[in-house]
Amino acid sequence: MIPSGAMAIVGAAESTEIGTVPHLSAPGLALDAAANALADAGLGPGDIDGVTCAYFPVADISHQLGVFPTWVDNTQVGGCSWMLQLRNAMAAIHAGWCTTVLVVYGESGRSHPTLATTYDGAKAGNMANQFDQFYGGGTPAVLFSLNLLRYMRETGLTEEQLAAGPVNQRQWAATVPRATKRDPITVDDVLGSNMIAWPIRRDMCCLVSDAGGALIVTSADRAADFPRPPVYILGAGAAIEGGVMSPAGMRDFLRPPYIRTSGEAAFGQAGITPADVDHLMIYDAFAHNPIFGLEGLGFVGFGEGGPFIAEGHTAPGGSLPMNTNGGGMSYAHSGSYGMLCMQESIRQVRGEAANQIPDVEVAVCHGWGGVWSACSTFVFSNSRPS
Amino acid sequence: MPHPLVPVPTPETRPYWEGLAEHRLDLPRCRRCEQVFFPPTAICPHCASNQIGWVTASGEATLYSYVIHHRPLKLWRTEGPRSVALVQLAEGPMLVSSVVNCPQTPDALQLDMPLRATFEPFDELTVLCFEPVGAADGEGSGA
Known part of the structure; x- marks a missing residue:
């Protein structure tokens, strides 16, 4: 086991612009973010010896970065790919295969969605193509929400409670200059927005954006040598469930076991419990994702996630600030939000977020990949365990 | 090139698609552990046997x-x-x-x-x- 706090993030940045960025392709957004992260860390391409990315060949990206890596990773499990890559990078550094890894992400979901990537959503003959996607026309809201109605039946979650999450996150977004949507909304607005896939309305869905992000991770022993405050990785977990696009493969549709597996790995390595968490990010592709995350990670019991959000505990002024950048539903989301999710955790730990929570010491970030098929959990802190 | 939302059978799934064409639901069943599973693949997801047969479902x-x-x-x-x-x-x-x-x-x-x-x-x-x-x-x- 890698000791808790043995690795640290010493550079982090998003693309210079996010939202609608027509002058860059997906690799362009990734490279722009990488340049910003290198500047943040005071490093040049020659200082990097490990590269990870998804959706493009890692050799192409390394070449364009001017990096000649001794270790690479191209894990592609959907939205949390960059979280699994970061976890893999920790192991690679610990093994001595590299010292300084650049994790890069870029997607042009809004401006250039048809330009080539290497990610197989539905392509001829794969499982998603043959057994899942065609029923709902490939609409992500359809497959991701297939378990929601059963969950509502079993737990009593109401449509109003479901709508409270987007409302709360818009409250956060109101004071985030880079957030795409900042105007306040009400539960009635959410319930009155266009029906996408009943019971999911438009305002319960994430945005479609252009965005990039990058991180630089190295051994914590070196972290003091960098210009920015180090963000120590106290714990990291990941787990896979089901197929890439098929929720039908889940072992349990209401209490997905992989959430607990990933969370327990991260919390266990960090030696923390949910009560220790000052700030929380849970990837919100759709309004019900944070409910499942809160329950699966043990912040609340089964069936309590919706009421917890609706009562305002995760909203501004609440006891567990969550998705403080506005989340995928209000900040930005380009199909794969895991990197942007981590960027907000890192800003909070560094003390530089737009909605800075006072005295954040422990921040948790949980992301999803595919359609309920992968997840990853990170525990970040500004202090290294002694 | 078919539309990405039009299913393209593979060797492992072809019996399923041929069954549907004849208005029959044929499912893979492991010859070793006898479990019916879905989707069709080369091996049984319950016991990893590569001996796969087919049954017509109800x-x-x-x-x-x-x-x-x-x-x-x-x-x-x-x-x-x-x-x-x-x-x-x-x-x-x-x-x-x-x-x-x-x-x-x-x-x-x-x-x-x-x-x-x-x-x-x-x-x-x-x-x-x-x-x-x-x-x-x-x-x-x-x-």
């Missing part, structure tokens, strides 16, 4: 959960609404499908309602859908 199922898609679905030739469901087969597997031949409304689509397999045209293929038990035979898709 077509009986229940409605586990669903959404009602409200936007046009060009390949289904509908403006919507149209259900997409998690369907629990009597033989055990859960799969993604649609419930057709009934109103596409929450009132008509009750969780746990009994369903039976129905075979619907889709592009050049026949695909698997389900209909409520008791739906009139011989009617076109209500979705």
Whole structure:
């Protein structure tokens, strides 16, 4: 086991612009973010010896970065790919295969969605193509929400409670200059927005954006040598469930076991419990994702996630600030939000977020990949365990 | 190059698609542990045996959960609404499908309602859908 706090993030940045960025392709957004992260860390391409990315060949990206890596990773499990890559990078550094890894992400979901990537959503003959996607026309809201109605039946979650999450996150977004949507909304607005896939309305869905992000991770022993405050990785977990696009493969549709597996790995390595968490990010592709995350990670019991959000505990002024950048539903989301999710955790730990929570010491970030098929959990802190 | 939303059979899945074309639901069953599984693959997901046979399923199922898609679905030739469901087969597997031949409304689509397999045209293929038990035979898709 890698000791808790043995690795640290010493550079982090998003693309210079996010939202609608027509002058860059997906690799362009990734490279722009990488340049910003290198500047943040005071490093040049020659200082990097490990590269990870998804959706493009890692050799192409390394070449364009001017990096000649001794270790690479191209894990592609959907939205949390960059979280699994970061976890893999920790192991690679610990093994001595590299010292300084650049994790890069870029997607042009809004401006250039048809330009080539290497990610197989539905392509001829794969499982998603043959057994899942065609029923709902490939609409992500359809497959991701297939378990929601059963969950509502079993737990009593109401449509109003479901709508409270987007409302709360818009409250956060109101004071985030880079957030795409900042105007306040009400539960009635959410319930009155266009029906996408009943019971999911438009305002319960994430945005479609252009965005990039990058991180630089190295051994914590070196972290003091960098210009920015180090963000120590106290714990990291990941787990896979089901197929890439098929929720039908889940072992349990209401209490997905992989959430607990990933969370327990991260919390266990960090030696923390949910009560220790000052700030929380849970990837919100759709309004019900944070409910499942809160329950699966043990912040609340089964069936309590919706009421917890609706009562305002995760909203501004609440006891567990969550998705403080506005989340995928209000900040930005380009199909794969895991990197942007981590960027907000890192800003909070560094003390530089737009909605800075006072005295954040422990921040948790949980992301999803595919359609309920992968997840990853990170525990970040500004202090290294002694 | 087919549209990415038109299924393309593979060697491992071809018996399933050929069964649907003849309005039969054939499912893979492990010759070693005898479990029926879905989707069809080269090995059994329960015991990793590579000895896979096929059985014709009853077509009986229940409605586990669903959404009602409200936007046009060009390949289904509908403006919507149209259900997409998690369907629990009597033989055990859960799969993604649609419930057709009934109103596409929450009132008509009750969780746990009994369903039976129905075979619907889709592009050049026949695909698997389900209909409520008791739906009139011989009617076109209500979705």
